[in-house]
Structures are given as C-alpha cells and as structure tokens.
Amino acid sequence: MESIILISGKVKYSITLDPSVWIFDDRKQELHSFFHDEKEEIDTLEEYTKEVSKHWDREIIEGAIVPPTLKTEKKFIKEELITGTFCIPFKPFLKNAEVHEDARYLIIVSNDGEVKLPLEIAEEMVLGFSKDGKPLREDGPVHCYYRDGSNFNNPIKHVKEFRIE
Template identity: 60%
Template sequence: MENIMTIAGKVKYTITLDPSVWIFDDRRVDLTTYFSQTAESSDSLENYTKAVSKHWDREIMEGAIYPPTLKTEKKFEKEKVLTGTFGIPFKPFLLNSEPAVDAKSLVVHTLTDEIEIPLETAYNFILGYSKDGKPLTSDGPIHIYYGDGSNKDNPIKNITGFIIK
C-alpha cells in the first residue's frame, strides 16, 4: 500500500492515486521523447478526423481486409509498453478533485520534505511512474517533472502524497 497516494486538503473530493495501473491508461506519455517534442495543441475533433482519414487511406491502399501490418503494429505497441519510460499528466487528477476556489498551492509530501508549489504550476506536472518498463521502486512510486521539462534530469522523488492549500 505504500504506492498509494492521495490528493487531499481544500478539495471537494479526495482522490486516491495508484501508479501501478497507469500503464493501461491512454493518457500516458513517453518520457524519453516528451520534453524534446514541440508542444502541439489540438482538439479531439482534429484527432478523430486524422484517425478516420488514416483508416480510410489504409482501406483504399490495402483493401478492407485485416492486413498483416496491423498485427505487427499491435506487437510493437505491446513491446513498447513493456520496455518504455512513461509518465502521465497530473492535470486530470487535480481537476477531478475539484480544488476549492480559494486554493492557491499544492504541497508535495516526500519522505524527507514538504515542497509548496503554486497550483497553476502543478496543473502542468507530468508524473513519471515507470523507467525501462519497470515501476519506480527505489525512489518512487512516482517522480514529478515540471511541464516545461526544466527538471527532467533531476525530478522530485520519493513522493508520498499531495495536499491542496
């Protein structure tokens, strides 16, 4: 149970975080490339349109059969999940907890310290939860990376929980 953390304090709902299940979450990001990519803003309609047109193009080029390339793509994705270094955006968890209107900061509790960070900065956090396909057991269960990548070589480690003030 030491991997379970909570978001508590000035929130409508106390949220429980379990990093061991995030590997199955579609919101995961690859930390080996995340901070080197340029930020692209897109909406869900644009993503849907691209996915549908990609599928349409594939059917036109290869016919409406189950081509062998799809099988290899699934195998590659499974391999990537088992060997990758991943994180997940913190914003959805904060939004689900519904911080109070007067909440100004997030206190990150670690084994040795308490770090107070403005709430607006915390919305951009990326929570790293795996390295090379393995959970962060020695200094985890998560690492905190700032959204701009300024601490990508030295993330906040040994997190035990979060309190919104």
C-alpha cells in the first residue's frame, strides 16, 4: 500500500493514485525528452486528421496487408517500456479530483516534510514514476518535477500525499 498516493483537501472527490499502473497509460512521456524537447500545444482534431491521412496513404501504397515492419515496431515499444524513464502530467489528476474554486495551494507531503506550491505551478508539474524501466521503490513512489525543469536534478521524493488548500 505504500505506493498509493492520496489527493485530498479542497477537492470534490478525494482520489488515490497508483503509479504502478501508469506504465500502461497513454499520457506517459519519456522524462528526459519532456524537459529537453520544445513543447507546443497540440490540436487534437488536426493530429487525428494527420494520423488518418497517414494510414490512408499507407493502405493505398502498400495495400491492406500488414507490413512486416509492425512486428519490429512492437518489439521496439516493448524494449522502450522495460528500459525507459517515464513521467506523467499531474494536471489530469487535479481535474478529476475537481479542485474547489477557493483553493490556492498544493501541499506535497513527503518523508522529508511538506512543500507548499501555488496551484498554477502544481498544474504544470509532472510525476516521475519509473527509472530505467523500474518503479521508484526506494525513494518513490513518485518524484515531482516542476515544468521549468528547475528541480530536475533534485526532485521532490518520498511523496505520500497531495493536499489541496
């Protein structure tokens, strides 16, 4: 149970987070590329249209058969999952908890004490949950990273709870 983290306080729904299942979440990102790549807002409709167009073009060129490259792509994805260092955005969890309008701060409760952050900064935070394909058992279950990367080398560790005030 030590890997479960609670979001509580000024929220409509107190929720629990289980980082051990995030490896299967589509929102996960490679941690190092998250801080080193340029971020741009993605228009989901435009992205969908591009993907459908690529698929359509491929079917026209190659036919409706499954090309042999798909097997190697699956192997690459599996290799990436068992060796990667991943994070997940914190904002969707705050959205699901439905933070009250009068809430202003996030308190991160850890073994090392408490860290108080304005909600604007907390919404942009990411939670690291694996390193080199392994869960963060020794100093986890998650590491909290600010969006600007200012604490990349010294993230908030040993997180036990997120409390909204």
